[in-house]
Amino acid sequence: MKNGKYPPALTVAKDPVYxxxxxxxxxxxxxxxxEGAKAVVNAVYETTAYKVSYIPTTSSEEVKNYKWVIHEDIEGANSEAFDVGEEIILNVKYKNGMDRAKAKIESVVQTNVYMVSYIDSRNGEKVKNYKWLIESELLPLKEN
Structure with a gap:
């Protein structure tokens, strides 16, 4: 999500890698x-992240393996994580057509999720508060 807002009621990660x-x-x-862009971590939360496939409310063409929707982004989410194969309703506006879209859980990861700001490597555009990346999608920046 470009220029996203900080989400409400998430658990701040206690000891994140970043x-x-x-x-x-x-x-x-x-x-x-x-990919390859330098970024700054704006926030990090403990939650469950899901890779999902969904049909946008604005189109009939399925989006496959979208990364990442967090547990708090799913309508009716309680304390229990959803399972692979479950059908859900998205409650997010990361992309046009996502809000209220029907989705299927493709994978589940209990992890820290990161909100970052970075410079687009193609056009130099500043992207603020992008949601979400998981730890395995980040590397420490080694500055000389």
């Missing part, structure tokens, strides 16, 4: 211009 203000390198390609 604390707030850490400088990292993104090794994920959720959106063009992200």
């Amino acid at each position: 604390p707030i203000d850490s400088r990292v390198v993104i090794r994920a390609n959720h959106v063009p211009g992200m």
Whole structure:
């Protein structure tokens, strides 16, 4: 999500690998211009992250293996994690057509999720508070 807002009622991670203000390198390609970009950690939370496939409310073309929707983004979520294969309703506006879309859980990861700000490697655009990356999608930035 570009220029996202901080989410309400999430549990702040107690001992994350990358604390707030850490400088990292993104090794994920959720959106063009992200992979290899230098970033700063804005927030880190403990939650369950889901890879989902969904049909946008604005189209009939399925989006497969979208990374990441967090537990708090799912309608009717309680304290129990959802299982692979479960059908859910998304309660997010990360992309046009996601809010209220029906989705299927493809994978489940209990992890820390990171909100980061970075510079798009294609066009130099500042992306603030991008949601979400998981620890395995980040590397420490080694500055000379």
